[in-house]
Amino acid sequence: MSVAALSKSLPKPKYSGEEEELTNSTRVLSSEQYEAHVAKKNGPPAYGSRQSWRPRAPEDFGDGGAFPEVHVAQYPLDMGKKGTPSTSNALVRRVDGEGKTKYDEIARRGHSDTRHVQASFKDLIPLRQQADAGELDLSRPSQDVVQATKEKTEQALMALVAGQTAAQRPKNVQGRKDDEPTFVRYTPTAQMGEAQGKTRIFKIQQRQIDPMEPPKFKHKRIPRGPPSPPPPVLHSPPRKLTAEDQEMWKIPPPISNWKNPKGYTVPLDKRLAADGRGLQDITINDKFAQFGEALQAADRHAREEVKQRAIMQQRLAEKEKLQKEEHLRNLAKQAREDRANASRRRSQSDSDTDSEEEAVRKRMDARKERREDFQRELRQSRMGNERKIQMLAREQNRDISEKVALGLAKPSQGGESMYDSRLFNQSSGFNAGINEDNHYDKPLFAAQDAISSIYRPSVQQDDGEDEGQTYDRITKSSKFEVLGKAKDGFRGADLQEARDGPVQFEKDSDDPFNISQMINEVRGEKGEKTGEKRYGIQEPEGSTMQCHLPSKRSLNAADHQLRIMSMAIRRLAVVPAVSGSKEPKFNPNFTDAVINATGPKATPRVRQLTAGLIRHLHDFARENELTVDEWMTAVGLMNEAGRMSDSKRNEGQLLCDILGLESLVDEITYKLASTAADEPTATAILGPFYREDAPKLPMGSCIVSKDINEQGDRTRMHGTITDFRTGAPIEGAVVDVWHTAPNGLYEQQDPNQPEMNLRGRFTTGKDGAYNFYCLRPVPYPIPFDGPAGRVLQALDRHPMRPAHIHFLLTAPGYKPIVTQIFDRQSKYIDDDAVFAVKDSLIVDFKPFEGDPQADFELPYDFKMASFEDAQKHSVAGTTEESA
Known part of the structure; x- marks a missing residue:
């Protein structure tokens, strides 16, 4: 049936879906257009012919929707079909629960459904602050989830690795491959009289490889180059086996535990060696270990009880001591009050005895004058x-x-020179050849x-x-x-021997060597009267005949003056006369000539110090008859000390320490001699390891660096810094502290310690209190790899120092204090290599349980003296020593 007949048989439609007007002209189609138009026609079949029809392609739906009479799954325009992207640009209008259009679909366009797109204000609010967030599950995933995730990750990584390593596999190793055939359509051109347009289909398939087929190519390996020459093996010369070696190589014969047909007597050691009991594993009962652990726990518990008991006893003893001190303090206070009351009661009767005391004083003065006259006459x-x-x-x-x-x-003829010039430029004593030791040509x-x-x-x-x-x-x-x-x-006096030499003259003075005058010049005081000779114990001017016991300080001062006098005596006796000769052994005017060579621009203090140094050095050389080799050895020590000294080591100061010179200078400098109960904190030597640029730390911090693994016993040291006279706290006092590490080395000696370890500076507040954390010091040796160590070895002395902490205290208006605090329980406390230990600087480290950060506690209070008090009491102490 033709198309024209079909169109005539159908009724005329009443409604048209097209709104545009059709053209009134008749459309004329050619035969080719008609065939193409008919070929391109698609859509569903007519009604009544759809029983066996099923819509499959999008063209089957045409421009309409699904067919309800066809009972199959239908997807017009691929709507609702999973896995197929939509080709339509239209967006589906969606609404929320309130009927409002959800415009966030515009932001979701172009993204997958699994991607989270933030398109509303709610998405800007954190999840924890959202009202409808509910309880958030922040717990860690279970072990099963972790394992499953791990397996998936491993599989993904293995897939990536397999893809990368597939190209590196050798060609002769057969892997997985697709053996399915491939079909190829081939249309050749007209060649050699063949018809054009003949199409051929080729099947391409992988050729089957015979596994038993020998290889077609021979692979030859390149020979490896010669290796490096072998190292020479040095063998010891052959030696004969000793009896001990032969005994060690002796293998015991097999011995049966059941058979002994010949009845030999088998030694017990041979039977045990052949028995193999040494190869057996001996199992020890676990209860032995449990028993040992129980004993350790019991011992630890007992030690803890003993420690607690000792602490309790110590606290009780301290409490009892405080009570006794309080009781004694009250008794002293009561005694002072009674004495004051008694003195007030006696004040009325004192006026009656004034006349008697005046008469006694006059008699004592007359007796003293008479005694001086007798002395002068004698x-x-x-x-x-x-x-x-x-x-x-x-x-x-x-x-x-x-x-x-x-x-x-x-007398010499020269007026200005201090030596006799006639003793020089004379060759008669040398040319005579009679007495080579006598270098003088004229008698004295x-x-x-x-x-x-x-x-x-x-x-x-x-x-x-x-x-x-x-x-x-x-x-x-x-x-x-x-x-x-x-x-x-x-x-x-009873040990003096009979004099067999010349008469020794004695200068008519109480100070024959002008020692007191020299000391007074150094201290800035006026000298005492000279020209009086003292015999025995005499009373000072204006004092009464009372017996006073000398103090420990005055005895020390007297011993010090005796040492100075003995040194002066040796200094003045440096020109000994040769036995049987009237001329001196050495030039008596050489030292004075060196001293007088000092220029006029030198200050009095420099002139005084250099004169004393030159005189004592010359006297030392003359007294010991110093040789050139010994002198050059000393010069070499000084040169080496200078070369070894740097910013981290002071070898020259270390030499002075082991010879006691720095401790002696510290003793001379420390002149405060107060008669009150309280005195300033005693000083000690500075030492060669002080550094000026120590870090400033807040009060209560630790001087141990955080960059190291802390070892040792941490100690909390605290106390106050007060004025020794008024007892008022000192504000703004700087406490500079440093000490060694547990290995006995300062931070500049040990390269493994960080910079400025175990050093710090703290500043006190209004209460004058200080506190910081440090480590309990340990004894350590001073560096003995230089000149100081050789001097100690020559003197047969050890280089060890007791455990101590260095302090440098400074405050505005107060005299600085350089001191050290020593541990009473430390070794070498009585045998310090640098002689710096003082009784008032020895302290006790107490166990500390009030602070979990510290093992020991060290309370210590420092007392400083102002510059005014220091100068006043220094003068007073000097006057007392002189008296």
């Missing part, structure tokens, strides 16, 4: 004629030097009569009474026994 009676003339000249204000007054020594004294007057006592010394009467008069006068020989005598 000295004059024992003098020779020349000495009497000298005394008369001194009384008449005609005091001249002993040498010129006696006319015994031949001018005339023989002067020599006889020196070495021969004077005849006219009779005072009108014999020696028996003089001795009885002196010994029976007990009130003035100091004029003669005391009953107890002086220490060392």
